[in-house]
Amino acid sequence: MSTEHDTSNDEPVEPKVAGVVAEYDSPDKMLAAADALRQAGFKKFDVHSPFPIHGADEAVGIRQTILPWIVLCFALAGSATALGMIWYLNKVDYPFQISGKPLFALPPAMPITFELTVLFSAISAFVSVFVLSNLPRFNNPLLRSNTFARSSDDRFVVAVDAADPLFSDDVEAKLAEFGPVTSEQVLDDGVKPQLPRPFKILVIVLGIFAVFPPTLAALRRRITTTETRIHPVLDMDAQVRSNAQQPVSTTIFADGKAARPQVNGTIARGDAVTDVALATGITPVDGKLPPRPTGLNPDGTPVEPEWVTAFPIEVTDSVMARGKERFDIFCVPCHGLGGDGNGLVTQRAMSLGSGQFWIQPISFHSAGVRSQPVGRIYDTITNGRRKMAGYADQISAEDRWAIVLYLRALQRSRVATPEDLDPETFQGLRSIQ
Amino acid sequence: MATVIYDPEIDNTIFDPRQRPPLATGASSPAEITERIGGISEEPVANTPMAWWISFLAAAAVLGMFVMLIGYLIVTGVGVWGNNSPVFWGWPIVNFVFWVGIGHAGTLISAILFLFRQDWRTSVNRFAEAMTIFAVICAGTFPGIHVGRIWVVYWLAPYPNQMAMWPNFRSPLLWDVFAVSTYFTVSLLFWYLGMVPDIATLRDRATNKIRRTVYSIFAMGWTGSGREWHRFERAYIILAALAAPLVLSVHTIVSFDFAVSQLPGWHTTIFPPYFVAGAIFSGFAMVLTLIIPARELFGFKNLVTLRHLENMCKVITATGTMVGYAYAMEFFVAWYSGNKYESFVFINRAFGNYAWAYWTMITCNVISPQIFWFRKMRTTPWIMFTVSIFVNIGMWFERFVITITSLSRDFLPSSWEYFKPTWVDAAMLFGSFGMFFFFFLLFVRFLPMVAMAEAKGAIWYETHCHGDHGHGEHAGTHSSDQQLIADNS
Numbered sequence: 001m002s003t004e005h006d007t008s009n010d011e012p013v014e015p016k017v018a019g020v021v022a023e024y025d026s027p028d029k030m031l032a033a034a035d036a037l038r039q040a041g042f043k044k045f046d047v048h049s050p051f052p053i054h055g056a057d058e059a060v061g062i063r064q065t066i067l068p069w070i071v072l073c074f075a076l077a078g079s080a081t082a083l084g085m086i087w088y089l090n091k092v093d094y095p096f097q098i099s100g101k102p103l104f105a106l107p108p109a110m111p112i113t114f115e116l117t118v119l120f121s122a123i124s125a126f127v128s129v130f131v132l133s134n135l136p137r138f139n140n141p142l143l144r145s146n147t148f149a150r151s152s153d154d155r156f157v158v159a160v161d162a163a164d165p166l167f168s169d170d171v172e173a174k175l176a177e178f179g180p181v182t183s184e185q186v187l188d189d190g191v192k193p194q195l196p197r198p199f200k201i202l203v204i205v206l207g208i209f210a211v212f213p214p215t216l217a218a219l220r221r222r223i224t225t226t227e228t229r230i231h232p233v234l235d236m237d238a239q240v241r242s243n244a245q246q247p248v249s250t251t252i253f254a255d256g257k258a259a260r261p262q263v264n265g266t267i268a269r270g271d272a273v274t275d276v277a278l279a280t281g282i283t284p285v286d287g288k289l290p291p292r293p294t295g296l297n298p299d300g301t302p303v304e305p306e307w308v309t310a311f312p313i314e315v316t317d318s319v320m321a322r323g324k325e326r327f328d329i330f331c332v333p334c335h336g337l338g339g340d341g342n343g344l345v346t347q348r349a350m351s352l353g354s355g356q357f358w359i360q361p362i363s364f365h366s367a368g369v370r371s372q373p374v375g376r377i378y379d380t381i382t383n384g385r386r387k388m389a390g391y392a393d394q395i396s397a398e399d400r401w402a403i404v405l406y407l408r409a410l411q412r413s414r415v416a417t418p419e420d421l422d423p424e425t426f427q428g429l430r431s432i433q
Numbered sequence: 434m435a436t437v438i439y440d441p442e443i444d445n446t447i448f449d450p451r452q453r454p455p456l457a458t459g460a461s462s463p464a465e466i467t468e469r470i471g472g473i474s475e476e477p478v479a480n481t482p483m484a485w486w487i488s489f490l491a492a493a494a495v496l497g498m499f500v501m502l503i504g505y506l507i508v509t510g511v512g513v514w515g516n517n518s519p520v521f522w523g524w525p526i527v528n529f530v531f532w533v534g535i536g537h538a539g540t541l542i543s544a545i546l547f548l549f550r551q552d553w554r555t556s557v558n559r560f561a562e563a564m565t566i567f568a569v570i571c572a573g574t575f576p577g578i579h580v581g582r583i584w585v586v587y588w589l590a591p592y593p594n595q596m597a598m599w600p601n602f603r604s605p606l607l608w609d610v611f612a613v614s615t616y617f618t619v620s621l622l623f624w625y626l627g628m629v630p631d632i633a634t635l636r637d638r639a640t641n642k643i644r645r646t647v648y649s650i651f652a653m654g655w656t657g658s659g660r661e662w663h664r665f666e667r668a669y670i671i672l673a674a675l676a677a678p679l680v681l682s683v684h685t686i687v688s689f690d691f692a693v694s695q696l697p698g699w700h701t702t703i704f705p706p707y708f709v710a711g712a713i714f715s716g717f718a719m720v721l722t723l724i725i726p727a728r729e730l731f732g733f734k735n736l737v738t739l740r741h742l743e744n745m746c747k748v749i750t751a752t753g754t755m756v757g758y759a760y761a762m763e764f765f766v767a768w769y770s771g772n773k774y775e776s777f778v779f780i781n782r783a784f785g786n787y788a789w790a791y792w793t794m795i796t797c798n799v800i801s802p803q804i805f806w807f808r809k810m811r812t813t814p815w816i817m818f819t820v821s822i823f824v825n826i827g828m829w830f831e832r833f834v835i836t837i838t839s840l841s842r843d844f845l846p847s848s849w850e851y852f853k854p855t856w857v858d859a860a861m862l863f864g865s866f867g868m869f870f871f872f873f874l875l876f877v878r879f880l881p882m883v884a885m886a887e888a889k890g891a892i893w894y895e896t897h898c899h900g901d902h903g904h905g906e907h908a909g910t911h912s913s914d915q916q917l918i919a920d921n922s
Contacts, residue, residue, distance in 0.1 A: 050634065050885075051662075051893065052666050054894070059659075060659045062660055062663050065663055065664050068667060089599040090599065111611070111612065112607070116615070122622050122672055123618070132664050133661045137653075140654055151637075151656070152634040154463035195646075196642065
């Protein structure tokens with residue numbers, strides 16, 4: 001018998017008989033031999049054939065496998081896993097509405113349930129074939145027998161294991177009764193086949209290298225560092241952009257500017273002027289805003305546009321009330337409740353720096369302001385004047401006119417005479433005194 | 434046995450109810466099958482046919498191009514494709530459905546024909562299963578790279594994550610992930626389990642150490658014992674019974690990707706059966722495309738006989754006609770529904786911008802397989818091969834027509850656009866064929882192309898028990914195999 005395999009073990013062990021194999025040229029002879037062994041009471045024997053032989057189960061006495069039941073259990077487990085997963089994940093742990101569909105319902109759960117049932121069953125069927133047959137097994141002495149080798153080609157082999165209690169030296173003679181082509185004892189020299197040396201070295205080297213990444217990862221988890229984390233893929237975390245006070249990238253826009261100019265022929269939201277007087281406080285010429293005059297008057301003051309002198313909105317009590325409310329919100333902090341230029345912000349700023357950092361607002365009751373047309377005051381609120389910023393972004397045009405109206409009322413209040421009031425109100429005021 | 438009226442060794446395609454045609458022609462004892470099939474993989478490298486080398490190097494080159502294009506795509510972004518508003522599902526999805534459809538014939542031939550005891554499958558099932566595995570790999574690649582940010586493709590899987598989010602299990606796209614991955618796994622197990630006894634044969638015949646080691650590992654110590662075969666047969670029939678509905682479910686779910694959406698032309702209940710018929714159709718065509726050259730090149734014509742090819746041609750004609758029926762029925766439903774959007778889509782398909790694609794599809798899928806009504810046509814390999822190529826082209830166009838025509842004419846006429854693929858689209862489709870043939874050529878070179886153990890069993894019982902039903906002591910256990918051995922009826 002030849003046992004050609006890698007015997008790297010130097011000390012040969014005493015070979016012992018592992019069993020007997022007999023090779024037949026037809027399934028019928030093999031089955032007859034197996035039948036005889038079974039009837040003689042042998043248990044640890046089997047038939048080996050290149051394809052499944054009908055009748056082998058009865059001849060050898062193979063009981064029905066439990067494999068289908070294992071598969072059934074896994075099939076049920078697969079269904080339960082899928083349904084449980086879908087129900088828990090989409091209904092309990094992370095519920096979210098999609099098109100008003102129920103969070104959990106059977107019909108949409110069916111496809112995945114079916115797939116996982118099949119998946120679990122198939123894997124369990126596959127694994128069971130091998131596990132139930134005690135496979136994989138790579139050191140089977142049978143596989144080293146030349147007689148046995150043809151059982152996967154075209155011969156039909158009966159193999160009796162020496163571990164069978166009835167095993168004796170005359171088993172081979174018994175098998176010979178059924179006309180084998182050849183038969184022999186299978187020897188087990190106790191040497192396990194070794195993997196080729198290069199393969200072993202490769203496994204060891206790869207094993208050592210495989211330890212590095214998890215070790216490094218584990219170390220990094222324990223060490224604190226101020227360095228930024230390494231992102232293999234930045235997604236959109238780092239994008240080309242222009243930073244303030246930095247040279248501008250020309251890869252974004254060819255002109256190297258990050259802020260884009262308004263596209264020709266377009267009007268920004270809110271910039272459409274339909275009523276020039278209302279929007280600007282300047283008297284329109286032919287319904288359009290005239291160009292702003294430039295240059296100085298002979299007395300050194302700038303040339304002013306033709307300011308609107310009458311309110312372009314309807315003047316009512318409610319507009320006056322609205323104007324007071326807006327005035328109290330936007331103007332009072334600096335200009336003061338009475339418009340004298342002594343709001344709380346102004347008082348605080350003046351006390352801190354005595355006018356070094358702060359220019360006190362002009363009193364609304366000064367002659368200069370009192371003589372201004374309403375359009376001029378409106379323009380001041382809209383675009384700002386000197387250190388004051390424009391409020392066009394924060395206050396709508398109508399509200400700015402309402403503030404102008406209230407401001408006019410404030411101015412008037414300082415120079416009012418009893419005749420300005422209706423008698424009832426005047427009497428009421430007198431009674432307060 | 435009846436008198437021999439014709440010589441089946443010469444022509445086994447003639448149908449004669451008095452005589453059952455043999456599964457294989459010529460000598461096919463177990464030893465000869467081992468020699469013929471196992472011998473192919475045992476040829477020394479120097480004896481590899483030149484045709485194999487040329488095909489393999491070409492396929493490897495195309496695969497290399499495919500891999501580089503994927504790299505280009507990942508680095509640059511999906512803008513390298515022609516996908517753009519309103520056609521966001523362009524060629525990648527067309528290619529995905531095309532490949533996954535091809536992947537269905539393998540398991541179908543294996544599982545459904547096995548359950549129906551059609552023993553003629555034993556000669557072609559391994560081949561078809563291998564085709565399935567590689568086609569599904571190609572199929573899985575396209576949605577994988579279509580997600581754009583491929584480095585987070587694992588988000589498709591339900592796994593606990595720092596975002597505390599879970600996938601939406603009501604989406605057909607997620608069903609698809611489960612269906613295709615299950616299909617791949619089960620097909621692989623089915624293929625591998627069936628191959629273990631054959632790998633054991635190769636292991637036992639191996640003369641050099643590397644072959645012996647490698648085949649030993651993959652044979653997992655298989656000894657072909659009665660107990661192993663007992664469990665093997667149980668598991669195999671269970672896997673077949675699982676795989677058969679799985680085939681139907683997977684392409685049904687693929688069709689849900691379209692049918693569950695609300696786009697005219699997609700939102701139809703005919704899609705699942707229509708897709709499944711199309712998948713079987715294209716899969717059988719691909720089997721023919723592959724097996725006709727392979728049986729010439731490696732010389733196993735006596736195992737994969739003309740009758741095998743003829744049977745597949747019949748399946749192709751049947752499924753091609755079903756697909757043609759579905760095309761007609763779509764038109765009928767569009768008209769019968771009274772929905773003008775639905776009607777528009779179908780009229781647009783046939784007579785609009787993409788009419789050229791639609792009529793290519795009709796010509797290839799519906800008209801070309803009809804020539805198999807003539808016996809001469811379905812028994813002449815080069816004609817079958819030509820038709821199978823037409824069917825492959827036609828089935829690709831079917832998916833193109835469905836995906837592109839519906840999307841390019843969506844609800845908002847202002848966004849209508851004519852889809853234009855880029856060179857990357859075309860090169861990637863071509864590249865996927867490179868990947869497919871790369872794996873396939875490795876398979877035909879190194880693994881048993883025909884299920885040897887099954888073929889040995891089927892032919893053994895056919896020749897040793899032929900015409901003698903119910904004889905002998907073991908008759909009861911194999912009579913079921915006897916009854917339906919490859920009837921042409």
